[in-house]
Amino acid sequence: MRFLTAGESHGPQLTAIIEGVPSQLPLTAEDINEHLARRQKGYGRGRRMQIEKDQVQILSGVRHGKTTGAPITLAVENKDWTHWTKIMGAEPISEEEAQEVKRKITRPRPGHADLNGAVKYRHRDMRNVLERSSARETTVRVAVGALAQVILRQFGINMAGHVLEIGNIRAERKDFSSVGELKSVTEASEVRCSDEEAGEKMKEAIDDAKKNGDSIGGIVEVIAENVPIGLGSFAHYDRKLDGKIAQSVMSINAFKGIEIGLGFEAARMLGSNVHDEIAYEEGRGFYRKSNRLGGFEGGMTNGMPVVVHGAMKPIPTLYKPLQSVDIDSKEPFTASIERSDSCAVPAAAVVCEAAVAWELADAFLEKFGSDTMDDIHAAYNHYQEEARNF
Numbered sequence: 001m002r003f004l005t006a007g008e009s010h011g012p013q014l015t016a017i018i019e020g021v022p023s024q025l026p027l028t029a030e031d032i033n034e035h036l037a038r039r040q041k042g043y044g045r046g047r048r049m050q051i052e053k054d055q056v057q058i059l060s061g062v063r064h065g066k067t068t069g070a071p072i073t074l075a076v077e078n079k080d081w082t083h084w085t086k087i088m089g090a091e092p093i094s095e096e097e098a099q100e101v102k103r104k105i106t107r108p109r110p111g112h113a114d115l116n117g118a119v120k121y122r123h124r125d126m127r128n129v130l131e132r133s134s135a136r137e138t139t140v141r142v143a144v145g146a147l148a149q150v151i152l153r154q155f156g157i158n159m160a161g162h163v164l165e166i167g168n169i170r171a172e173r174k175d176f177s178s179v180g181e182l183k184s185v186t187e188a189s190e191v192r193c194s195d196e197e198a199g200e201k202m203k204e205a206i207d208d209a210k211k212n213g214d215s216i217g218g219i220v221e222v223i224a225e226n227v228p229i230g231l232g233s234f235a236h237y238d239r240k241l242d243g244k245i246a247q248s249v250m251s252i253n254a255f256k257g258i259e260i261g262l263g264f265e266a267a268r269m270l271g272s273n274v275h276d277e278i279a280y281e282e283g284r285g286f287y288r289k290s291n292r293l294g295g296f297e298g299g300m301t302n303g304m305p306v307v308v309h310g311a312m313k314p315i316p317t318l319y320k321p322l323q324s325v326d327i328d329s330k331e332p333f334t335a336s337i338e339r340s341d342s343c344a345v346p347a348a349a350v351v352c353e354a355a356v357a358w359e360l361a362d363a364f365l366e367k368f369g370s371d372t373m374d375d376i377h378a379a380y381n382h383y384q385e386e387a388r389n390f
């Protein structure tokens with residue numbers, strides 16, 4: 001599969017075109033809206049989330065609730081667009097009108113794409129950069145990830161994304177018997193954290209940051225269970241699935257790090273405490289007694305749950321302004337802002353889940369075929385039987 005997204009933060013809509021989705025997959029807008037609503041929630045978000053009510057429109061590739069195998073178009077409206085039609089319209093306008101509508105953005109915000117994008121594309125109005133580099137785009141990436149999860153669920157692969165850390169507040173690890181259980185607990189929490197006590201402290205940390213005009217980041221975790229052995233390949237660098245997941249997660253706005261399993265911690269430990277010993281049981285086949293490596297060896301899944309961590313930096317737009325330099329006057333200034341999230345880590349957990357879901361679903365279809373669901377089920381069942389009896 002492949003997909004492209006298009007759309008600006010304050011333009012009319014965000015759009016995704018997804019190619020390579022098999023036919024006969026049951027798919028409804030509700031399957032996607034559920035995830036869009038999850039992304040909008042979470043403690044620490046700014047006023048924009050009160051304006052938007054993200055709902056997908058399925059504009060092609062689905063008929064009477066089932067995919068046809070043709071490219072699928074998903075669109076999500078920006079409700080805020082009504083306030084921006086003049087500023088963001090596609091029709092040409094004169095210099096005077098441009099002055100009237102809104103002055104050019106010439107003050108780059110540290111931590112954003114503004115300055116690099118302006119130099120690269122030679123824009124003197126940095127709105128041309130910030131509109132597309134905004135994390136508003138993650139809306140439609142979540143829509144694409146929701147579709148990927150519909151595919152995965154057909155094969156019993158369940159996923160959850162949740163918050164492990166906000167600033168220096170860390171959640172206590174709890175044992176859940178299933179990803180579904182983890183998901184229901186975390187969705188009930190405003191910070192999407194399974195540890196109630198830590199969750200309250202996380203909210204306080206977000207409040208403190210906000211009160212001080214600051215922002216705060218954190219770490220999210222995504223878990224996928226019932227993933228078959230052998231998605232991805234050791235055979236070539238660009239087929240290694242852990243590498244593809246890393247690219248996808250790092251492409252999320254404000255993500256500065258990714259770990260699979262123990263991740264960076266593995267580098268500080270001895271080998272005997274890192275590697276997952278192999279066991280065998282008649283009827284079940286090979287399995288591991290532990291899952292420190294997060295379900296990956298040799299760029300391939302090993303049948304254990306896939307465990308991915310992503311680190312999000314604090315939101316760059318601060319009410320406590322940072323120093324910058326105007327690109328026209330070359331004068332220093334301290335940035336002022338109208339609105340911003342103070343923490344978007346709970347929302348980012350949903351985005352990270354979508355990124356991992358896409359890569360897993362793509363690798364799944366690469367292994368089991370991608371034309372029509374019946375054929376994929378047959379290939380999957382045959383392979384799983386072989387793997388159990390290997």
Ligand SMILES: Cc1cc2nc3c(=O)[nH]c(=O)nc-3n(C[C@H](O)[C@H](O)[C@H](O)COP(=O)(O)O)c2cc1C
Binds near residue numbers: 133315318340347
């Ligand atoms: C869900 C989500 C919401 C975000 N909201 C904001 C925001 O309100 N204000 C802001 O300055 N940055 C926000 N960001 C982060 C910026 O989009 C991001 O830092 C910026 O585009 C620069 O990209 P980089 O941090 O990946 O280098 C958000 C990120 C995510 C994932």
Ligand SMILES: C=C(O[C@@H]1CC(C(=O)O)=C[C@@H](OP(=O)(O)O)[C@H]1O)C(=O)O
Binds near residue numbers: 009134135139341
């Ligand atoms: C719109 C979303 O996030 C936006 C991401 C964002 C940024 O700079 O990345 C800045 C803010 O937008 P605005 O400047 O319009 O308030 C966030 O609200 C969203 O997540 O749907």
